Every structure is written in structure tokens, then in C-alpha cells.
Amino acid sequence: MNGIVQKSGFGAAQIILGLSIAILVVMVAVPVLLIFFNAFWVHGEFNIRDVIATIREPDTYQALVNSLIIASGTTFGSTVVGTFFAWLVTRTDLPYKPFMKSMFLVPFMLPSFIGALAWKMLLSPRAGFINRFFMTNFGFDGPLFNIYSYAGIIMVEIMYLFPFVFIQVCGALERMDPTLEESARISGAGLFTITRKITIPLVMPSILSGALLIMLYSMAHFGTVAVLGIENGIFNIPTLIYQRIHQSAGSFDSIRTGTVLATVLVVTAAFIIWLQGKILSKGRYQIIAGKSFRPMELKLRALRTPLLVLCIAYIAFTIVLPTVVIFLVGGLKTYGLPFTWENLSLDNYKFILFDYKVTKDAIRNSLALGLGAAFITMFAGVMISYVIVKMKVRGKGILEFLGMLPFSVPGSVIALGVILAWSGKFNINLYNTVWIILVAYIARYMAFSLKANSAALEQVHDSLMEAARACGATMWQTLRDIVLPLVRPGMLAAFFLIFLPSLRELTVSIMLYAPTTRTIGVAIYTLNEDGETVVSAALAGIALILIITGQTLINHFTKTKRV
Amino acid sequence: MATIQIEGVAKSYGAHQVHKALTLSVRHGECFTLLGPSGCGKTVLLRLIAGFETPDAGSIRIGEDCVSDPAAGINISPDSRGLGVVFQDYAVWPHMTVFDNVAYPLKLAKMPKPALRDRVMETIGLVGMTGLEKRMPSELSGGQQQRVALARALSAKPSIMLLDEPLTNLDANLREEMRFEIKELQRKLDITVLYVTHDQEVALAISDRVAIMDDAGQLRQTGSPWEIFERPVDGFVFNFMGIANFMPVRRVGETYLVGKGEQPVPWEKPQGDAPEWVAGFRPSDVRISRTGAGLRGVVKRASFLGAVVDYLVEVDGAWLRTSIETFEAISGAMMFTQGESCVISFNHLLWFDARTLAEVVKA
Numbered sequence: 001m002n003g004i005v006q007k008s009g010f011g012a013a014q015i016i017l018g019l020s021i022a023i024l025v026v027m028v029a030v031p032v033l034l035i036f037f038n039a040f041w042v043h044g045e046f047n048i049r050d051v052i053a054t055i056r057e058p059d060t061y062q063a064l065v066n067s068l069i070i071a072s073g074t075t076f077g078s079t080v081v082g083t084f085f086a087w088l089v090t091r092t093d094l095p096y097k098p099f100m101k102s103m104f105l106v107p108f109m110l111p112s113f114i115g116a117l118a119w120k121m122l123l124s125p126r127a128g129f130i131n132r133f134f135m136t137n138f139g140f141d142g143p144l145f146n147i148y149s150y151a152g153i154i155m156v157e158i159m160y161l162f163p164f165v166f167i168q169v170c171g172a173l174e175r176m177d178p179t180l181e182e183s184a185r186i187s188g189a190g191l192f193t194i195t196r197k198i199t200i201p202l203v204m205p206s207i208l209s210g211a212l213l214i215m216l217y218s219m220a221h222f223g224t225v226a227v228l229g230i231e232n233g234i235f236n237i238p239t240l241i242y243q244r245i246h247q248s249a250g251s252f253d254s255i256r257t258g259t260v261l262a263t264v265l266v267v268t269a270a271f272i273i274w275l276q277g278k279i280l281s282k283g284r285y286q287i288i289a290g291k292s293f294r295p296m297e298l299k300l301r302a303l304r305t306p307l308l309v310l311c312i313a314y315i316a317f318t319i320v321l322p323t324v325v326i327f328l329v330g331g332l333k334t335y336g337l338p339f340t341w342e343n344l345s346l347d348n349y350k351f352i353l354f355d356y357k358v359t360k361d362a363i364r365n366s367l368a369l370g371l372g373a374a375f376i377t378m379f380a381g382v383m384i385s386y387v388i389v390k391m392k393v394r395g396k397g398i399l400e401f402l403g404m405l406p407f408s409v410p411g412s413v414i415a416l417g418v419i420l421a422w423s424g425k426f427n428i429n430l431y432n433t434v435w436i437i438l439v440a441y442i443a444r445y446m447a448f449s450l451k452a453n454s455a456a457l458e459q460v461h462d463s464l465m466e467a468a469r470a471c472g473a474t475m476w477q478t479l480r481d482i483v484l485p486l487v488r489p490g491m492l493a494a495f496f497l498i499f500l501p502s503l504r505e506l507t508v509s510i511m512l513y514a515p516t517t518r519t520i521g522v523a524i525y526t527l528n529e530d531g532e533t534v535v536s537a538a539l540a541g542i543a544l545i546l547i548i549t550g551q552t553l554i555n556h557f558t559k560t561k562r563v
Numbered sequence: 564m565a566t567i568q569i570e571g572v573a574k575s576y577g578a579h580q581v582h583k584a585l586t587l588s589v590r591h592g593e594c595f596t597l598l599g600p601s602g603c604g605k606t607v608l609l610r611l612i613a614g615f616e617t618p619d620a621g622s623i624r625i626g627e628d629c630v631s632d633p634a635a636g637i638n639i640s641p642d643s644r645g646l647g648v649v650f651q652d653y654a655v656w657p658h659m660t661v662f663d664n665v666a667y668p669l670k671l672a673k674m675p676k677p678a679l680r681d682r683v684m685e686t687i688g689l690v691g692m693t694g695l696e697k698r699m700p701s702e703l704s705g706g707q708q709q710r711v712a713l714a715r716a717l718s719a720k721p722s723i724m725l726l727d728e729p730l731t732n733l734d735a736n737l738r739e740e741m742r743f744e745i746k747e748l749q750r751k752l753d754i755t756v757l758y759v760t761h762d763q764e765v766a767l768a769i770s771d772r773v774a775i776m777d778d779a780g781q782l783r784q785t786g787s788p789w790e791i792f793e794r795p796v797d798g799f800v801f802n803f804m805g806i807a808n809f810m811p812v813r814r815v816g817e818t819y820l821v822g823k824g825e826q827p828v829p830w831e832k833p834q835g836d837a838p839e840w841v842a843g844f845r846p847s848d849v850r851i852s853r854t855g856a857g858l859r860g861v862v863k864r865a866s867f868l869g870a871v872v873d874y875l876v877e878v879d880g881a882w883l884r885t886s887i888e889t890f891e892a893i894s895g896a897m898m899f900t901q902g903e904s905c906v907i908s909f910n911h912l913l914w915f916d917a918r919t920l921a922e923v924v925k926a
Contacts, residue, residue, distance in 0.1 A: 463654035466615050469641035470648035470725075471668035471715065477642075481667070485658045 012475045013393045020384040021395075024402035027443045031417025032266065032409055038420060039259035054260040059240065064264065066150075067236040070225065071218040073154035074161060079211045081158060082165025085314075088307065090173040091199075092298045095308055101170065103315045105163055109551050110323075111504035112160035113223025113521070114540045117528060118322030119156050120227060121329055121537075123147035127336070129325070148232040156224050159318040161217060165210035172206035173199075191298060205279050212276040216269055220410030222507040226525065237261045238412035242511055245416070255420070262413040269408045323544065330538030348538035359539050361516060362523035365434060369519060370502035373441035374495045380442070381449025382457075382491055386483065388450075389457040390465070406447035411507035414443045418512065432514035440508045445498040452497055456490020457483075496554050503546055564591045564626055565722035565755040567612060572621035572631075574607055581607050582780045584621065594749050594756040596766040599776030600803070605759045607780075609727050612757065613648050614641035625723065647716030647724040647754075651731050653708040655700040661687065661711050662696040668719040686718040689748065706737045717748070723755045730765060742769050763804050767792065775800045798915045801843050808849070808883040811917065812840045824879025826858050830912045839917035848911040849885035851876070851897060857908035862899040874899060876907060883907070 040046055054060055088094050089101045107115075122130045123145050131143035146152060180202065184194045222238040229235060235243065241258045248254035300307055329335065331344040352359035387396060388403055409417075418440040422430040430436035460483060468478040484491075506521035513522045520543050527536035567589040574582045581604040589595040597605045610616045612623055614630065622632040625646070630639040656664055666683045674682065687696050690710040700708055709729055716724055726745070730738045746769040749756045760766055766773050767788040774785040777799055784796045795801035798809070812819045812828055819828045819840065833840050850857075851874060860878035867873075871886045885907070892898050899905055 461652060461654065463650040463652055464656060466613070466641070467648065467650060467654040467656070467712070467715070468667070469615070470613055470644075470646060472642045472645075472671045472719065473667075474640070474642050477671065482656060486656075 013391055016383060017387050017391070017393050017395055017399065020380075020387045021399055021402060023380050024384065024399070024405065024446070027439065028405045028409065028414075028446065029402060031414060031421045031443065032405065034420040034425075035259045035262045035266070035413060035417050038255060039263045042256075050256075051260050051263075054257055055264070057257075059235070060257060060261060063235045063237050063240040063261065066225075066229075066234055067219050069150060070153055070157065070236055071215050073150065074157040074218040075211050075215045077154060077158040078162040078214045079165050079207060082162040082210065083169050083207055085162075085311070086166045086169035086173060088311065090170055092300050092307075093304065094300065094311070095304070100311055100315075103319065104166055106319050107160045108163045108167075109500075109547055110160060110319075110544070111223065111506070111521070111547070112157065112221070113227055113506050113525065114326065114504070114544065115160055115322050116156050116224040116227035117524070117537070117540060118325045119147050119152070121325055121533075122322070123152065147228055148234075150234065153224055153228050153234065156228065157218055157221065160224075161214045164213045164217070165207060168206040168210035168213075169203055172203040176202060208279050209276050212272050212279070216272045216410075219268055219272075220265055220412060220507075222412055222510065223521075223525075226506075226510075227528070237265055238410070238507060241412050241416060245419070245511060255416075258416050259420075262416050265410050265413050266408065269410055273408050326537050326544065327541045329534055330541040332534050332537075335533040348534055349542065352535060352539050352542065356535070358518065358527070359523055359535070362518045362520050362539070363542070365437075365517060366503050366505075366520040369434065369438055369441055370499045372438055373445060373502055374499040376438075377442050377445050377449045377498050378453075378491050378494045381446060381494055382453045382484075382487060385450055385453035385457050386479075389454050390460075390462070390483075403450055406443065406450065409443070411444055411505075412511065414440050415508045415511035418443065418508075431512075432517070434517045437509055437512050437517060437519065440512055441498075441502055441505065444505075444508055445502065448497040448501075449494040452490050452494035453487060456487040456493075460486045496550070500547060500550050500554075503550070504543055566591050566624075566626060567723065567755070567757060568622075568624040569608070569612070570622045570624075572608075572611060572618045572623060574604075574611060574616065574618050580780075582618075585780065585782065587774060587782060587785075589755060589757055590772075592753055592755055593771040594746065594758060594769055596758045596760060596770040596773045597776060598760060598763060598766040598773050598803075600778055601761050603776045603778050604780035605761075605776050606727055609725050609757065609759045613646055613725055614639060614644050645719075645721055645723075647719070647721040649709075649712050649716050649724065649726045649729045651728040653705070653712045653732070655703075655708045655711050655715070657700050659700075660696065661692060661698050661700070661703070661714075664700070664711050665696075665714045665718045668715065672719060682718060686714045689717065690714045690744075706733055706741065709733065709741065713745070713748070717752070720752075721754065723757070724749075726756065726758045728760050728762075730760075731762070738765070745769060767804075775803060795913065797919060798841070798843060801913060801915075806846055806884065808844050808846065808885075809915075810842045810844075810878070810881045810883055812842055814838050814840065821858060822879035822881035826879060829857055830909055833914035835914075835916065837916045837918065841915045841917050843913040843915055844883075844909055844911060846873075846884050846886045848909055849883065850908045850910065851885050851887060851899070852895075852906050852908075853897065855906055855908070857906040860905055860907050862901060862903050862905055865899050865901055872898065874905075876905060878907060 039051055040048065042050055055064065085100075085104050089097045089104070094100065120128070122128050123143075125131060125143040125146045125148065128143065128147065131140075131145070134140045134144045135142075147156070176199075181194050181198055184198045185191075189197065219236075220238055221236075222242065225234065225236045225239045226242070229239060230243075241261050244254040244257050328339050328344070330348055331346065332339070333343055333345065333347070337343040353363075354360070384399065384403060387393070387399055418436055419431065422428060422436050422439060424431070430439065464486070465478050465482055468482045469475075473481065504521055505519060506525060509519040509522045510525060513519065518526065520539065524536050524540050524543065527533075527539065567587075569585060569587040571584045571586055572582055573580075573584055585608065587608075597608065599605045607616060611618050611631065612625070617638055618631050618633060620633060622634075622637075623630050625644060628639070629635070629637050630644055631637060656667075659667070662683055665686055666679055669679045669682060684693070684696070687693055690713050692707065692710050692714065695703070695707065700711065703711065709732075712729070729745070730741055733741060742765050745756075745758075749769075758766070758769065770788050772785060773788055773791050775783045775791065777783050784791060784800050786794075791800060792804050795804065801807055802809075810821060812821055814820075814837070819832060820826065821828060828842065830842075858878045860876045860883075862874050863877050863882075864875040865872065867889070868886075870889055872889055872892050873884065873886045876883050876885060887897060
């Protein structure tokens with residue numbers, strides 16, 4: 001019962017379909033194909049031996065192994081932490097649960113590379129504040145904890161990625177039909193048995209799907225490893241791609257290594273997404289009732305206070321402490337001075353906002369790129385989703401396939417593909433301009449836009465559009481008067497889902513920036529690399545303020561709108 | 564002339580053939596109902612007429628104009644067909660007020676503001692919604708939303724309206740009320756209505772003519788409601804038009820015997836020489852008594868339903884249902900209990916050849 005499009009109407013359907021396919025092909029498919037092409041096609045012939053040789057090089061092989069180690073550790077740790085806290089805030093009588101729940105979601109907003117910077121300041125082996133505190137006050141001869149290690153990287157990634165599992169499991173536990181547990185209880189099972197035999201198996205699909213999301217994210221994650229790993233020679237796939245491309249100024253060998261690594265990433269990502277789809281479709285036994293029930297709550301009794309303390313300590317340690325450190329260091333005259341009133345001022349903040357060209361440019365670039373990318377991607381996304389969700393035209397299958405692509409292409413792959421596609425190969429050279437970053441952002445965030453807009457379009461029943469056609473509206477008038485007004489909330493959501501993350505984007509921009517086209521993320525990262533720690537921290541502070549303000553505004557806006 | 568002519572229309576989705584060579588015509592100014600079980604393809608036919616779907620073969624004419632004819636490459640888009648359409652799920656645009664919903668077709672037709680206002684208010688008045696024109700659809704009940712949908716379809720004064728189960732989502736009382744209003748509007752405005760439904764009560768109540776479609780998308784009978792109800796051409800139509808009793812009868816020589824027993828049928832004989840027959844009748848066509856002429860049977864179940872008493876009776880292996888008004892049952896001493904014997908006779912009986920009825924009796 002869907003589809004209203006006819007062969008007539010001046011081929012309006014075909015125009016939209018063609019345009020949608022063109023956008024996805026140019027923005028996403030061509031860059032990805034160029035990566036495959038460069039990886040497997042040498043001197044005009046298909047060559048798989050070189051690909052294997054590249055993978056077997058010690059550096060590349062080590063990067064692959066590192067990606068795997070870090071991603072596995074992060075996934076495991078985040079799943080444990082996320083599931084535990086999710087259970088705590090949904091199924092126990094822990095005090096202040098709503099507050100705890102919102103606090104556990106805060107890391108979603110925070111850019112993990114800024115977190116990594118903070119942890120570097122706190123736990124770097126020699127200069128880290130915590131390590132130094134222990135060495136001077138308790139006579140430790142070595143550092144308490146070395147953040148420049150696998151454990152350090154994994155720990156920081158867990159802090160920022162566990163909400164993926166947390167939010168999925170919370171959702172499943174909240175919507176789970178409590179009669180399933182109650183009937184087990186009536187059958188004589190104790191609460192512990194119920195949890196082990198009924199609850200956990202039922203929420204397993206949500207746990208696994210969240211875990212795979214983290215796996216996907218961590219495999220392709222650049223920021224944390226770049227900040228904490230490079231010092232000790234720990235590279236993962238994205239950081240190695242960056243290092244090769246960056247150091248060798250685009251030589252053929254480095255591009256080839258990059259494309260081979262990128263291919264590995266794409267294949268892994270595609271596999272993870274396939275696996276996730278499989279688990280989700282299999283796990284949909286009817287456990288989730290539409291109505292909202294009040295689930296059983298476990299009385300924590302004697303453990304109530306210790307667990308509350310644990311939660312507060314976790315929040316203080318992983319969220320408050322790093323944020324405070326960023327702002328404090330941003331206020332220091334010189335890095336290394338103690339935090340006393342005479343050493344702290346707002347001078348750095350004034351400097352980066354009003355005087356320093358690099359940071360002023362970066363803020364301007366990020367705002368412009370964010371707005372531009374959000375605007376374009378929002379409209380492209382609504383059009384493509386419209387074809388996929390609502391239209392019935394021949395050739396839609398191609399679009400459905402292309403529409404899946406943006407979801408499985410990690411940021412560093414997009415950056416590399418964009419370099420291959422837009423550096424003069426097709427007579428358009430955007431390299432070293434701000435436009436190439438815009439193109440990459442559009443490709444990177446298309447998935448968000450498609451998701452938000454398809455969800456909104458699915459709410460618009462076909463008969464609403466057919467009613468307009470029957471009233472005498474052409475397809476374009478129907479789109480303008482009926483469809484667009486009705487999907488406006490979805491479009492708005494897409495806009496902010498793109499605008500906010502792009503303000504803190506690092507993975508893509510770092511591969512594509514030129515001296516005048518730094519973004520906020522790039523500026524923070526490069527300033528820090530150059531030893532300008534206090535300026536970098538101050539800019540990170542500004543970024544945090546921008547992001548948190550934006551997010552709060554959106555939350556407020558969407559909440560009042562819903563009432 | 565506001566007529567619809569459908570000639571040999573075929574439509575299939577993949578391997579599923581919904582219609583093959585369907586022919587149908589709706590006359591000027593009549594209320595025509597397409598009645599059939601759900602999933603029989605009646606909505607598809609309506610969508611073909613509205614232009615939301617294109618036929619694989621055949622032609623559709625609205626008035627003098629051919630709007631669909633794949634062989635001739637003709638396919639007029641829905642917005643150019645000038646029809647009013649009302650959907651089962653109302654399809655009232657949630658982001659527009661009642662006024663804006665009703666005004667939309669007129670805005671598209673570029674009607675000047677003052678005339679538009681008058682027309683919209685007039686149409687809103689027509690469906691009894693005056694005073695609610697500033698409301699948003701979310702502030703309306705289901706029945707009110709359906710009135711808005713009706714007003715929207717009427718506001719451009721189309722000469723033909725298509726209604727796709729517009730009452731299904733309403734509760735029983737409202738449904739009864741609305742069906743008379745729709746009929747009243749159709750008469751007052753003198754428009755042609757094609758009404759699609761699976762509800763035979765609505766069909767009987769509002770139609771000038773009814774067409775019965777079977778599960779395979781084929782038309783079994785077209786005629787006035789009275790003809791359809793009283794003179795069904797076959798068992799399918801008879802069965803579809805309400806609770807039906809089918810009593811197997813076998814021919815032995817020149818007599819017709821009921822079920823497995825030896826009682827002859829106390830009614831006019833069927834025309835034809837088939838060995839197996841089925842007598843069809845409605846519960847209201849059965850008379851039950853304690854004595855007199857008729858078939859002897861046993862009451863197997865007696866259910867008191869308030870205004871009526873419902874009996875399930877067995878006559879020599881044949882089962883039938885009958886109902887009698889409670890008042891009559893008490894005054895005539897005909898409150899049977901389970902296991903009592905009774906006498907059955909008929910007001911009206913239809914004969915079907917058992918072979919043609921096989922599909923229906925099973926159901």
C-alpha cells in the first residue's frame with residue numbers, strides 16, 4: 001500500500017531518484033571505490049599479493065593487531081560497565097536514579113580526544129598531576145599509572161564509549177514486560193536466578209548490539225589513540241593511516257598502505273554491521289511490550305550506600321575531574337605551574353577568542369563547516385530517505401544499497417577516499433581548501449541524516465500524501481505542503497545531529513586540513529602536539545562550552561516541543 | 564456525466580493477480596457500493612480509479628475522459644482526475660487546522676480568498692462541523708476527523724467521490740449515524756459515489772446498487788440491495804450477505820429428502836436434475852413450532868440473547884440456526900430447552916446445486 005508515483009508527471013520521480021543516486025555515488029561510493037581500486041589495482045592490473053605484503057609489513061600488521069586489542073578491550077570493558085550501570089539505574093532502589101541516568105549519558109556529548117588530553121595531563125608518566133602528587137607526597141619512585149599504554153587507551157575509551165551499551169540496555173530493561181519475570185518468580189525462582197536465567201538472556205540482544213556499536217566505533221577511532229598512543233609508538237589503523245599520509249606528503253606507497261588499511265577497516269565495519277543486524281533481527285522475540293510498566297526493583301539494602309558512593313565516585317572521576325582539569329589548565333599562564341589564584345586567569349580564553357588567528361580561524365571554520373554540512377546533509381538526507389521510504393520507482397534497489405554505505409564507512413576511510421577523489425583526479429582539486437572538508441563531512445554525517453529522516457518519514461502515512469494528490473496537488477506541491485512540514489522535526493533532529501558532532505570533529509579534519517583550514521578539533525590537537533598545552537586546553541574548554549550549551553538548548557527545545 | 568466505466572482491467576503485484584479483466588460501470592448520480600471480503604482487491608480497484616495505481620491492462624473512463632489505458636499509453640495522474648477521495652484512516656493532515664484542511668483543494672485551484680472562505684465554511688457546515696474550523700486534527704475525535712476528511716473531499720465540488728471504508732475505524736453508534744449522513748449528502752449534492760466496504764449492513768443501507776466481489780477479485784453479482792439480499796445468484800453472495808443456513812438435500816426418485824433421514828422437503832422443488840442439493844435460508848426465514856406440518860427436529864442448543872432466542876436445531880444430521888423474538892416465544896409457549904423436539908418450516912428458501920456450493924459451505 002505504498003507509493004504514489006506514476007510514470008507521468010514529467011518524470012519527477014526519476015529526477016529525484018537520479019539526483020539521490022548521484023549524491024550518494026559522488027559523495028560516498030566513488031571515494032570508497034577509489035580506495036578499493038588503489039588498494040588492489042597496481043600498474044593497470046589486479047594485484048592481491050602486494051595487498052598481503054602490505055598487511056604483513058611489521059608496522060601495518062602491528063597497527064591491525066593494536067586496533068583489535070584496543071577495540072576488544074574497550075568493547076569488553078564498556079559492556080561490563082554499561083550493563084552494570086544500566087541495571088543499577090533501572091532495576092534497583094539506588095537513590096537519585098534519574099540524575100544518575102542523565103549523568104551517565106554526559107560522556108556522549110564529550111569529545112573523547114579532549115578527554116584523552118585531560119587524562120594525559122592527569123596521568124602522563126612524568127608530568128601527570130596525579131602521578132606527580134603520588135611521587136612527591138607518598139614517595140613513589142615511579143608513576144602510579146602510565147596512561148601511554150594499552151590499558152590507558154582502553155580505560156579512556158571505555159569512559160567515553162560505555163553509554164552506547166548503557167542506553168541500549170536501559171531501554172530494553174525499561175520496556176521489558178515485567179510479567180516475564182513475575183511468572184518466573186511465581187514458579188519459585190529467586191531474584192538472582194531470575195536475573196541470570198530470564199533477565200540477562202532477554203536483554204542479551206541489546207547488550208550485544210551496543211557492544212558491536214562500540215567495537216565498530218573503537219576500531220575506527222582516531223582521537224584517543226592519537227593523543228595517548230603515539231608517544232609510546234602505539235598505532236591503530238586510523239592513526240597509522242594519518243601518520244603515513246601526513247609524513248610522506250602523498251607519496252604513492254603511503255597512499256597504498258593507507259588504502260589497504262582503509263579496506264580492512266571497511267570490511268571489518270561491514271561485517272560488524274551485518275552481525276549486528278543479524279543479532280537484532282533474531283533477538284526480537286516479543287519481550288518488549290509497547291506499554292510502559294513498572295519493573296521489579298531489587299532492594300540493595302546494605303549495599304545501597306556503597307553503590308551510591310561508587311556511582312558518584314565514577315561520575316566525579318571520569319566526568320567532573322577531566323572537565324575541571326581542562327578548564328584549569330586553560331587558565332594557567334604556563335603549563336607546569338601549580339594551580340594557585342595568582343597563576344590562573346582568563347587571559348588564554350581572551351587570547352584564543354579575540355587575538356590568536358589560528359584559533360579564531362578554527363572556530364570560524366568549524367562553525368561554518370558545521371552549519372554548511374548540517375544544512376546540505378539535512379536536505380540531501382530527506383530527499384534520499386523520501387525515495388527509499390516512500391517512492392515506488394524502478395531502480396530504487398540501487399539507492400537502498402547505496403543508502404547503507406554511509407553507515408559502514410568510518411571517518412578516516414572517508415577522509416582518505418575524499419583525498420583520492422577530489423585532488424584533481426576528476427579535474428576538480430579541492431585539496432588544501434575548506435571545501436574538501438565540507439565534502440568529507442557530508443559523506444561522514446549522511447548516515448545520521450538518513451536515519452533521522454527515514455524515521456520521520458515512516459511516521460507520515462501514505463494516505464496523507466495520496467489525499468493531497470486526490471485534492472489536485474502535484475507531486476511537488478504534495479512534497480512542499482504535506483511531506484516537508486510533517487518531517488520538519490526529523491529534519492531538525494538531523495541538523496543538530498550533524499551540527500554538534502561536527503563542531504568537535506577530528507578524525508576527518510586532521511587528514512584534510514591546510515594551515516588556514518584548521519577546525520576546532522584540529523587546532524586543539526595540533527596546538528597540543530606543538531607543546532602549546534595551555535592554549536590547547538583553553539580552546540578545548542571553549543569547545544566544551546559550545547557543545548554543552550548546544551546540547552542543552554536542543555534537549556530543552558525538543559522537550560518543550562513534545563508536550 | 565459523472566460516470567465511471569471500467570473495461571477489462573487487470574492488475575497484479577508480482578505473481579499475485581488481483582484483477583483479471585474486470586468490467587464495471589457506475590451510473591451518474593448513484594451511490595454504488597463495492598462489497599467484498601477483506602483482501603479481495605476492492606481497495607486496489609478504488610486506487611486504480613483514483614490513479615494511485617496503474618492497471619496492467621484494460622481501460623478506466625471517468626465521464627467522457629479516458630484516465631487509464633496502458634495500451635494507449637494513457638495515464639492521468641491522480642491530481643488531474645477531479646475526484647474526491649476519503650480514506651479509511653481519515654488522512655487528515657495533522658499540521659493544518661480544520662479550515663486549512665478543507666481549504667487546501669480550493670487553494671490549489673487558486674480560488675479567490677473571499678469565495679474560498681465562503682465555500683469552506685459552507686462545506687464545514689454541510690458536515691456539521693461549524694464552530695470547529697480553528698481546531699487542529701489532534702483536538703478532534705475520530706468521527707470528527709472523518710467529517711473533516713469528508714468535507715475536504717467535497718469542498719472542490721467534485722462530481723464523483725470515492726470512499727474507501729470510511730467508517731471502519733469508528734465505533735458502532737457513530738458508524739450507524741455517519742452512514743445515513745453520507746447517504747443524505749450524496750442525495751443533497753447529487754454526486755456519484757463509489758463506496759468500498761466489507762460491511763454488508765452499510766452497503767445495504769446506503770446503496771442504490773451493490774456489486775459483490777469474491778476473494779479472487781471477481782464480480783459475482785451487481786444489483787439493487789434488495790435483489791442482492793433476496794435473489795442472490797449463488798451461494799457465495801447468499802452467504803456473504805448475512806448468517807446463512809445451508810441444509811443438504813438429496814434426491815431419491817422424484818422426492819427430495821433432508822440430510823441422512825427420510826423426511827421430504829415441505830417446499831417447492833428445485834429446478835434441475837442434480838442428485839445433491841443444498842437449501843439456503845436465513846435464520847429469520849425459519850419458523851419453529853411444537854406441532855403442525857414441517858420437518859421434525861431436535862433443539863440441540865438454546866441461547867437466550869435478550870430480545871431474541873437463538874436455537875440450533877438438528878434435522879436428521881442437518882444443522883440449522885433459527886431465532887425467534889423473545890416476546891413471541893413466551894406468548895406462543897415456544898421457549899424450547901435443549902433436547903426437546905420441534906417442527907421446522909420455512910418462509911423462504913433458495914436452492915443451490917451442491918457442486919457449485921462446495922467452496923461456500925466449507926467456510
